[in-house]
Amino acid sequence: MTAAPILAIAVFLIAFGLIVSERVSKVTVVLAAAAAMAVLGLIPGTGVFYDEHAGIDWNVVFLLFGMMVVVGVVKQTGLFDYLGIQAAKMSRGRPYRLMVLLMVITGIASPLIDNVTVVMLIAPVTIVVARRLGISPIPYLIAEILAANIGGASTLIGDPPNIIIGTRAGLTFVDFLVHMAPIVGIVFVGFVLLTRLMFRREFEYHPERAAEVMALDARAAIVDARLLVRSLVVLGLMIGGFFLHAFVHIEPAIVAMLGAGAMLLVARGVATEAFREVEWRTLVFFMGLFVMVAGLVHTGVIGAIGHWAADAVGDDWFLAASSVLWGSAVFGALFDNIPYVATMAPIVETVVAGAPPEIGQAVWWAFALGADFSGNGTAIAASANVVTIGIAARAGYRISFWRFTKYGIVTVVLTTAAAWLYIWLRYFL
Incomplete structure (x- = not known):
């Protein structure tokens, strides 16, 4: 191994350790690590800004920015307060009922739009x-993140890694529904039941506060009905755009930016407030993280891991599927599953080149399940995690790396085990 990969690994591990320790701002850490990668010559001077597979994924960045502006406008209408009161009334303030309600909404919406957009809409309500x-x-926010990453796995558009995998493998929206939705549905039901045990010590119930909420008129929370109607029309068109993008090949970022522009046009006078709601630190964190991971890509570290795994499995296709599944569950959680999938997809394509078509598809589904479920592994493993944690921090609630991870690791292990059993029973038994 030459010096470049060793340096890249060292920079990444030091940065990851500092993020985990939480003694230094994670934004500062990723920017310093990105700068180190550049100064040490581990990333190309310009390619990192233009190569979506081994640099900054601007589709993710602008999708987040556009949705942050949209959420900022919608927030001015009082809709989130209205929905919050309604959710509290439906659950009667009971903690587990409330958690199930929010998780089910998140889990159902994530496959239809995408899980990042869903958590940006549901987190303020929560x-x-x-x-x-x-x-x-x-x-509740942690449970929603976990639910979003599980639910989003079921469709082509539900989770960003699926878009990359679908494009590379030639898989359609219907293919994802047929092959991914069954196991995701089973896993999601099991996860909802598991949360009662996982969060049992964190449930709080205050009867007097619940009684106060039950007496509230939710409609009184709407402060600008005209803007609400206009913004809901724009939001509805955006959701339609997200749903159709797989068929018309318009990137989600384009839909989000067009929606943000339309929102600002119909909401004159609230642009300043909307931009204040943008999580600038989260956007910068993503850009730094993408550059940091790009150092591992350009020095061949991630590629070497993939090729080593491919050589190890040989022609044992069940071993290949199992290795891809569990390997993705582990490394996707460490590297952020979007750049991980972008890097590993061509390697998986090489691995399955000599396999029968139905077996090759089974390996792709193992890859998708492992990568999607890996998003629950750590606080930085998926876009939905980083965005929700940023929204919580802005509202004054700190979700530490380890607080999230202690729930995330359990979820990843159990969901990946279920996925492994599904792959074996459906494709190899």
Whole structure:
């Protein structure tokens, strides 16, 4: 191994350790690591800004920015307060009922739009509900992140890694529904039941606060009905665009930016407030993280791992599927599953080149399940995690790396084990 890969690994591990320690701002860490990668010559001077597979993925960045502007406008209407009061009333303030309600909404919406957009819409509602009931929103936000990453795995558009995999493998929206939705549905039901045990010590219930919320008129929370109608029309068109992008080949970022522009046009006078809601630190963190991972890509570290795995499995296709599944569950959680999938997809394509078509597809599904479920492994493993944690921090609620990870690791192990069993039973038994 030459010096460049060793340096890249050293920079990445030091940065990852500092993020985990939480003694230094994670934004500072990723920017310093990105700068180190550039100064040491581990990334190309310009390619990192233009290569979506081994640099900054601007589709992700602009998708997030556009949706942040949209959420900022919608927030001015009072819709989140309205939905928060309604959710509290439907659950009668009971903590597990409330968690199930929020998870089910998240899990159903994530496959239809994408999980990043869903958590950006549901997280503000959750915070409103929690404040009304006098409880901490943190357990509910963590549960929503986990639910979003599981639910989004079921369709081509539900989770960003699926878009990359679908493009590389030539898989359609219907293919994902047929092969991914069954196991995702089973896993999601099991996860919802598991949360009662996972979060049992964090549930709070204040009868007096619940009674106060039950007496509230949710309609009174709407402060600008005209803007609400206009913004819902724009939001509805955006959701349609997200759903159709797989068929018309318009990137989600384009839909989000067009929607943000339309929102600002119909909401004159609230642009300043909308831009204040943009999580600038989260966007910068993503850019730094992408550059940091690009150092591992350009020095051949991630590629070497993939080729080593491919050589190890040989022609044992079940071993190949199992290795891809579990390897993705582990490394996707460490590297962020978007750049990981972008890097590994061509390697998986090489691995399955000599396999029968149905077996080759089984390996692709193992790859998708492992990569999607890996998003629950750590606080930085998926876009939905980083975005929700940023929204919580802006509202004054700190979700630490380890607090998230202690729930995430359990979820990843159990969901990946279920996925492994599914792959074996459906494709290899």
